[in-house]
Amino acid sequence: ETGVTQTPRHLVMGMTNKKSLKCEQHLGHNAMYWYKQSAKKPLELMFVYNFKEQTENNSVPSRFSPECPNSSHLFLHLHTLQPEDSALYLCASSQDRSAGYTDTQYFGPGTRLTVL
Amino acid sequence: GENVEQHPSTLSVQEGDSAVIKCTYSDSASNYFPWYKQELGKRPQLIIDIRSNVGEKKDQRIAVTLNKTAKHFSLHITETQPEDSAVYFCAASRRGSGNTGKLIFGQGTTLQVKP
Numbered sequence: 575e576t577g578v579t580q581t582p583r584h585l586v587m588g589m590t591n592k593k594s595l596k597c598e599q600h601l602g603h604n605a606m607y608w609y610k611q612s613a614k615k616p617l618e619l620m621f622v623y624n625f626k627e628q629t630e631n632n633s634v635p636s637r638f639s640p641e642c643p644n645s646s647h648l649f650l651h652l653h654t655l656q657p658e659d660s661a662l663y664l665c666a667s668s669q670d671r672s673a674g675y676t677d678t679q680y681f682g683p684g685t686r687l688t689v690l
Numbered sequence: 691g692e693n694v695e696q697h698p699s700t701l702s703v704q705e706g707d708s709a710v711i712k713c714t715y716s717d718s719a720s721n722y723f724p725w726y727k728q729e730l731g732k733r734p735q736l737i738i739d740i741r742s743n744v745g746e747k748k749d750q751r752i753a754v755t756l757n758k759t760a761k762h763f764s765l766h767i768t769e770t771q772p773e774d775s776a777v778y779f780c781a782a783s784r785r786g787s788g789n790t791g792k793l794i795f796g797q798g799t800t801l802q803v804k805p
Contacts, residue, residue, distance in 0.1 A: 578733075614797075615797070616694070616696075616779070616795040616796055616797045616798060617734070617779065617781075617793075617795040618795075619792060619793065619794075622792065630792060664733065664734070678724065678736055678739065679724075679736075679793060680736070681726075681733040681734045681735070682733060683732070683733045684733060
């Protein structure tokens with residue numbers, strides 16, 4: 575349960591605010607992910623980092639800005655968000671081993687974001 | 691683009707009955723199919739997964755079957771218990787050379803097990 579942690583767990587922000595979400599993994603993994611989970615929608619992949627390099631940006635608006643300073647930490651910087659960005663933001667990590675093999679992703683508890 | 695369809699969206703069963711959730715995927719190159727369980731207010735947790743080189747996998751009361759020809763896979767829960775009540779997500783992924791595995795999730799199934 576403590577392998578992937580996220581802070582804060584809850585965040586309320588205005589549309590003009592700037593805030594950051596933090597994710598930390600203690601599993602020794604080399605890949606980290608941001609997902610958005612909205613009501614009535616499937617989990618949407620936002621960003622993927624592998625060995626600190628961004629390998630996927632799933633057409634995410636520029637008001638979401640990821641940062642991965644090392645393999646254990648991942649941030650999501652938020653600015654000028656819209657009310658429709660309110661959702662649960664989940665971080666995940668995996669041990670990316672070899673081409674052709676997808677490894678299990680382990681999720682953090684999420685940050686419940688409300689944009690007013 | 692890649693797509694995973696999951697059915698049903700809600701499922702209600704009596705305790706002790708079996709539950710089956712089905713998913714279909716569009717990318718024939720998909721080779722990894724995990725199932726996640728998400729209880730209310732908690733994180734998704736992997737409960738079982740299957741790779742394309744096997745057709746069935748079982749872990750106690752949970753089993754997953756894969757039909758690559760039809761591009762669908764199913765989760766089977768036998769002898770359901772109230773604590774099985776949760777939202778279940780299927781996902782599919784393919785991993786080519788040089789890129790990290792990208793999971794495409796289904797829409798989720800809310801399972802309610804009535805005592």
